[in-house]
Amino acid sequence: MSRPEEDAAEPLIAEIQDEGEERRGQDGRGEEVNESSIKSPGAFIWILTVVAGVSGLLFGYDTGVISSTLISINTDLSSRPLSTLDKSLITSCTSLFALFASPLTGVLADQWGRKKVILLADILFVVGALWQAWTTSVWGMIGGRSVVGLAVGSASFVVPLYISELSPSPFRGRLVTVVCLFITGGQVVAYIVGWLFSEHAHGWRWMVGLGALPAALQFGMLWFLPETPRWLFKVGRKEAAKRVLGRVYGPDAEMKGVINGVLRRVEKEILEEEDARGERGGVDEGKNGWRAKVERVNDGVSQLAAVGGNRRALIIACMLQGFQQLCGFNSLMYFSATIFSMVGFRSPTLTSLSIALTNFAMTLVAFHFIDRVGRRRILIYSIPVMIVGLALCAVAFNFVALPKQRASSIELRADEVTGEAARLWPLVILVAMVTYVAGYAVGLGNVPWQQSELFPLSVRSLGSGFATATNWGSNFLIGISFLPMMEGLTPVGTFALYTSICVVGYVAVIRIYPETAGLGLEDVGELLREGWGVEESVRRARSRRREVDERVRDGR
Numbered sequence: 001m002s003r004p005e006e007d008a009a010e011p012l013i014a015e016i017q018d019e020g021e022e023r024r025g026q027d028g029r030g031e032e033v034n035e036s037s038i039k040s041p042g043a044f045i046w047i048l049t050v051v052a053g054v055s056g057l058l059f060g061y062d063t064g065v066i067s068s069t070l071i072s073i074n075t076d077l078s079s080r081p082l083s084t085l086d087k088s089l090i091t092s093c094t095s096l097f098a099l100f101a102s103p104l105t106g107v108l109a110d111q112w113g114r115k116k117v118i119l120l121a122d123i124l125f126v127v128g129a130l131w132q133a134w135t136t137s138v139w140g141m142i143g144g145r146s147v148v149g150l151a152v153g154s155a156s157f158v159v160p161l162y163i164s165e166l167s168p169s170p171f172r173g174r175l176v177t178v179v180c181l182f183i184t185g186g187q188v189v190a191y192i193v194g195w196l197f198s199e200h201a202h203g204w205r206w207m208v209g210l211g212a213l214p215a216a217l218q219f220g221m222l223w224f225l226p227e228t229p230r231w232l233f234k235v236g237r238k239e240a241a242k243r244v245l246g247r248v249y250g251p252d253a254e255m256k257g258v259i260n261g262v263l264r265r266v267e268k269e270i271l272e273e274e275d276a277r278g279e280r281g282g283v284d285e286g287k288n289g290w291r292a293k294v295e296r297v298n299d300g301v302s303q304l305a306a307v308g309g310n311r312r313a314l315i316i317a318c319m320l321q322g323f324q325q326l327c328g329f330n331s332l333m334y335f336s337a338t339i340f341s342m343v344g345f346r347s348p349t350l351t352s353l354s355i356a357l358t359n360f361a362m363t364l365v366a367f368h369f370i371d372r373v374g375r376r377r378i379l380i381y382s383i384p385v386m387i388v389g390l391a392l393c394a395v396a397f398n399f400v401a402l403p404k405q406r407a408s409s410i411e412l413r414a415d416e417v418t419g420e421a422a423r424l425w426p427l428v429i430l431v432a433m434v435t436y437v438a439g440y441a442v443g444l445g446n447v448p449w450q451q452s453e454l455f456p457l458s459v460r461s462l463g464s465g466f467a468t469a470t471n472w473g474s475n476f477l478i479g480i481s482f483l484p485m486m487e488g489l490t491p492v493g494t495f496a497l498y499t500s501i502c503v504v505g506y507v508a509v510i511r512i513y514p515e516t517a518g519l520g521l522e523d524v525g526e527l528l529r530e531g532w533g534v535e536e537s538v539r540r541a542r543s544r545r546r547e548v549d550e551r552v553r554d555g556r
C-alpha cells in the first residue's frame with residue numbers, strides 16, 4: 001500500500017461527514033438505504049463493465065480453445081505427433097502459471113492500481129497468443145501457454161475486483177457476473193472457432209493467435225477508463241475518487257449524498273484499519289523503497305491470517321473457489337469430447353458443445369437472479385441440482401458397457417458399445433451432465449468470483465489474489481487427475497467422488513457463507529468481524545427483500 005499523497009481535498013472529509021450525517025437514517029445505515037433506491041447502474045458503469053469484461057472473454061477463450069488445438073496440431077510442433085506428456089504439459093502449464101500470477105499481481109494491484117494490472121494482463125495475452133501462433137516446437141508452445149497462464153491468472157482476479165470496487169452495491173453481483181458471461185461466452189466461441197478451423201491445415205495457429213485481437217482492443221479502450229474510487233481514496237487521491245464516483249452515480253443532488261456516504265464508509269474503514277495497525281505495530285506507511293514494500297506485503301499476509309474478520313473472509317473465498325473447481329466442472333470443459341466418445345456418441349465434439357452452451361445460457365439466468373435472490377440462496381438452491389446430476393452420471397456409468405481401451409483414447413466408436421445400453425444410458429449421461437452443468441452455471445460457476453466483496457480494502461487485493469490462486473491450484477489438480485481417475489477409479493468412482501465433494505461443499509456453504517447481496521462493500525467486513533455472520537446476514541437480506549417488495553408494490 002503506498003503512502004497517501006494528500007491532494008487538495010482536506011475539506012472533503014468534513015463535507016463527507018456533514019452530508020453523511022444528514023442522510024443517515026435512524027438505524028445509522030442511511031447510505032445503504034439510499035443506494036438501494038438506485039434504479040439502474042447507468043451507461044458509464046455498463047461501458048466500464050463490458051470493457052473490463054473482455055478479459056473474461058480472453059480467459060474463457062484461452063482455456064476453451066485448447067481441446068480443439070490439441071487435436072489439430074498433428075506433427076506441426078517439433079516435427080512429431082504430440083505425446084500424452086506433451087498434451088498434459090501444454091494443457092496444465094496455463095493453470096500452473098495462473099496459480100503463481102494471481103497472488104503476485106494481487107500485490108501489484110495494491111501498489112500500481114487495479115487498471116494497470118489489467119493493462120499488463122493485456123500485454124501478456126497478446127505476447128502469449130502471438131508466441132503460440134508462431135512457435136515451431138513443443139517447448140515453444142509450452143512457453144506461449146505459460147505466458148497466457150500469467151495473463152489469465154492476473155486478469156481472473158483483478159477484473160472482478162475492479163468491477164466490484166466501482167459498482168453501486170445493488171448491482172454489484174450482476175455486474176461481476178457479466179465477467180462470468182464473458183468467460184462462458186469465450187468458451188463457446190473457442191469451441192466454435194476450434195470446429196471452424198480444425199479442417200484447415202495449420203488452422204490451430206489461427207485458433208490460438210486470434211486471442212491477441214480482443215486483448216489489443218481492450219488495451220486501447222481501457223486507457224480512457226478510470227481507476228477505482230476505493231483504490232484512489234486509499235492512496236490519498238480523494239478528489240479523483242470523488243470525481244469517479246460522480247461519473248458512476250450521476251450528477252443529481254440525491255446522488256451527491258450517496259457518493260458522500262460511500263466515501264465516508266471507505267474512510268471509516270481505512271481509519272479503523274490504521275488504528276488496528278498502530279496497535280499491532282504494523283509497517284510505517286510513510287516508508288518507501290523495496291524493503292518497505294516487502295514488509296508491507298508481509299504485513300498484509302499476517303493481517304489476513306491474524307485478524308479474525310480477514311481470516312474468515314479468506315476461508316470463505318478460498319473454500320468457494322476450491323469447490324468451484326474440485327466439483328469437477330472443468331474435467332467436462334476439457335474432456336467432455338473424450339467422455340462422449342467413450343460412451344458412444346458419433347459426434348463427440350458437437351455433443352460437447354451442449355456443455356459449453358448450457359454453461360453460457362445458465363450463467364445468463366445467474367446474471368438475472370444473483371442480486372435479487374442473493375449469493376447464498378442461489379448456491380443453496382443450485383448445488384442440490386449439481387448433486388443430482390453427478391449422482392445420476394455415476395449411476396448411469398454402471399450401465400454403459402465401456403470399451404476396454406484406455407479412457408484417454410478419443411478414437412472409440414459407438415459400435416464398440418453393444419446392446420440396449422448403447423442407446424439409452426449414453427443419453428442418460430448426457431442429460432445428467434447437462435443438469436449438473438446447469439446447476440453449476442447458476443451458482444458455483446460464478447458466485448465465488450464475487451470474492452472481492454468479502455475483504456476489507458486493506459487486504460482486498462491480496463485476499464482476492466490468494467482465493468484466485470486456490471481456484472487455479474484446484475483447476476490444475478482436476479486437469480491432471482481426471483483421466484488417471486477415470487482409469488484407476490473408474491467413471492463410476494470418479495463421478496461418485498465429485499458428488500461427495502459437492503455434498504461437503506453444500507454443508508460448508510450452509511454453515512459459513514453469509515448473504516452478502518445488497519450490502520455495501522464496507523458492511524461485509526463488519527458482518528464477518530465477530531463470526532461468520534450467517535444468521536444476521538439472512539435476517540438483513542430478508543428485510544431488504546421486504547423493503548424492495550413494498551417499494552415495487554407502492555410503485556416507488
Ligand SMILES: O[C@H]1[C@H](O)[C@@H](O)[C@H](O)[C@@H](O)[C@H]1O
Binds near residue numbers: 187
Ligand atoms: O467461472 C468460471 C466458469 O464457470 C468457467 O466455465 C470455468 O471454466 C472456470 O473454471 C470458472 O472459473
